[in-house]
Amino acid sequence: MYEPPRQEERPGCRETWIIIRAVFSILLPFIGVVMLVLLAVTAIFVALSVHPALALLPIAALVLGIALFARWERSRYRGLDL
Helix, strand or coil: CCCCCCHHHCCCHHHHHHHHHHHHHHHHHHHHHHHHHHHHHHHHHHHHHHCHHHHHHHHHHHHHHHHHHHHHHHHHCHHHCC
16 A cells, blocks of 8 residues: 655655756757757848848858867866877
């Protein structure tokens, strides 16, 4: 027969918020990157519809962002010498 846990053993709201915070701290950077890529692709198509040369601006921003991210990652793992 099922016996509910005692009052002092019941999980509270704090544990739930800790789990939610941990999950979102893992997922939020990836969701942000996906949203930025979608925004950049949309900007490329909008700029391309205005003038073909303007489509190079969002592409240049993407390349610059990837280059800055790679430089940041390389400085974080400087000791590995890969």
